[in-house]
Amino acid sequence: MTYPIRPIDESEWPAFNRVLQEAFGWTLHPALLERNKARTEFDRTLAAFDGDQMAGVTSIFSFTMTVPGGQLPVAGVTAVAVLPSHRRRGVLSSLMRRQLTDIRDRGEPVAALYASESVIYGRYGYGRASTNLPxxxxxxxxxxxxxxxxxxxxxxxxxxxxxxxxxxxxxxxxxxxxxxxxxxxxxxxxxxxxxxxxxxxxxxxxxxxxxxxxxxxxxxxxxxxxxxxxxxxxxxxxxxxxxxxxxxxxxxxxxxxxxxxxxxxxxxxxxxxxxxxxxxxxxxxxxxxVRARWSDELWVRLVEVDRALSARSYSAPVDAVIEVEDDVCPWNAGRWRLTADLSGAECKPVDDEPDVTLPVASLGSAYLGDGLLTEQLHAGLLREHTAGTVRRLATAMSWSPKPWTGLVF
CATH class of the missing domain: 3.40.630.30 (Gcn5-related N-acetyltransferase (GNAT))
Incomplete structure (x- = not known):
């Protein structure tokens, strides 16, 4: 089945929250609901419909976020939920694809989110990009x-x-x-x-x-x-x-x-x-x-690989042809040459033989400066065609201090 997707308006706020409450199993205090409503950007809040019923929802907060060396407009994805009665019907996939297209059309090269479950968003090109330490x-x-x-x-x-x-x-x-x-x-x-x-x-x-x-x-x-x-x-x-x-x-x-x-x-x-x-x-x-436990925090998705990689700074020089695998945002799929040093970066499409082949989620995980590129290489999740490329890329994309958001959105 296909489920029509469109932005909601303020009158549909109660139905939107019913989907969230069913999916997350919560009942929010009225004061919290009113605050959530005040923050909601209704033109960026999507719902998938099964007839007249909302079957799934997602929303975005428009942020200016710090990235290595500067700041970027970033789509803060939030309130992602599907009714229990409509799981495994393609509702979430349809919403994610539509949302990423909308983000690209708006000119935001990066999307980010907090994940309720860590196994969900890698399917849509998001990579774990920061660590939280309670x-x-x-x-x-x-x-x-x-x-x-x-x-x-x-x-x-x-x-x-x-x-x-x-x-x-x-x-x-x-x-x-x-x-x-x-x-x-x-x-x-x-x-x-x-x-x-x-x-x-x-x-x-x-x-x-x-x-x-x-x-x-x-x-x-x-x-x-x-x-x-x-x-x-x-x-x-x-x-x-x-x-x-x-x-x-x-x-x-x-x-x-x-x-x-x-x-x-x-x-x-x-x-x-x-x-x-x-x-x-x-x-x-x-x-x-310090009695600590590790947990994943922010997940990052490169919506436009070339713009995102060109917009941040790098800790060391790197010159590599990166073959990106991306079946959700096909405009990213292909070979890109990243040339960067301490003075700036350029990323452009090329037909040259790749130095490394990787899924777009790997670039998302490394984007804020704390990725696991070398670990993924040793795990066999990346394909290195030119020896040493992943090490050089990981070094260049690393950053201090480590990324951390600190406030759930």
Whole structure:
């Protein structure tokens, strides 16, 4: 069967959410539904129909995202769902193909998403592009190394988050370009970050903030919640749930972490996720105290290979003919010569013999600077025709700091 696909309008919002609720098995609080609606770009929200019934949906947030060496317009794919009654009928494939065509027509060379299940989106050319590191630390074992940075001009300020929103937004805007995967936040996104109703607290207490500043202004901030608790011996056993910690320099970062870890009556700090190369791992005298688990974070898809590869920077020179396999976006399939050095890059179609043949998802996984090209080669998933090409390509596409988004969309 074929299922007609079209953008929805605001009047179809309830039906759109019914599909999401059935597919994900959730029931969102009315306040969360209203916030989601405020962020929705209805002209970029697609539904597949079986007669009058919505059978599947997907949407996009329009982002400006940091990539190695700069920023790009990126399609943030979200709210992908199919009714349980319509699984395995081609609904998702039809939606993904239509969506990618629309993204290309809009001129966005890259798409990105968070995956509810890691086995889904590789079929559509997405590659795992960043790593998330949720962890917890027992505060009594959180000493820093002796040479941790300090700045006597810095001081801490406790503040109500809503009262310092403008200062926090300004600080974030100054650091958003420092790490690939971060994206510019709209007013609606900040509204969600500062939201503090019962479903936002989730039993973890009200939103709190602390700022690191000097006479020139704010140099960092932390947003968190605290769940107070005492053990059977009436000793404090509170947990601090860290939402965000951002800083413009190492001294401010270290001071904020020390404030979080030294909080009175708190014995454990938990994060919803941090980058795999979080500087905290170097600051801790005993990094084994970080109880962490690895998880995939952002998945990236090159919608237009030539524009995407030409738009980012590279860490080392590379000159290679890449044969791309892409049966979802056939305009990408073929041979491309990537020529790049520290001053810039060019990617153009050629008829030359390839140095390497790979699926487009492999380029997506490497695009933000933390790919697994050499691992995929050793696993037999890539075909190297010129010895050393994959190593050179992987080195050129690598980036520091590692990519991380830090805020689900």
């Amino acid at each position: 962890f917890r630390i027992d505060t009594h074992r959180s000493a820093f190394v002796p040479n941790a940075p300090q700045d006597p001009s810095l001081r801490l300020r406790v503040a109500q988050p809503a009262e310092v929103r403008a200062e926090l937004e300004e600080l974030f805007a100054s650091v958003v370009t420092q790490r690939p995967g971060r994206y510019v936040r709209s007013r609606e996104i900040w509204d969600e970050i500062f939201a503090d109703e019962e479903p936002d607290q989730n039993g973890h207490g009200p939103l709190r903030s602390i700022l690191a500043e000097d006479d020139q202004g704010v140099r960092g901030y932390a947003l968190f919640r605290i769940k107070a608790s005492w053990d059977d011996n009436d000793l404090p056993a509170g947990t601090l749930y860290l939402g965000e910690i951002e800083a413009a320099d190492p001294a401010a970062y270290a001071l904020l972490w020390r404030s979080v870890l030294d909080r009175d009556l708190v014995t454990r700090v938990e994060t919803y996720g941090r980058p795999a190369d979080d500087p905290l791992l170097a600051l801790l005298a005993d990094h084994r105290q």
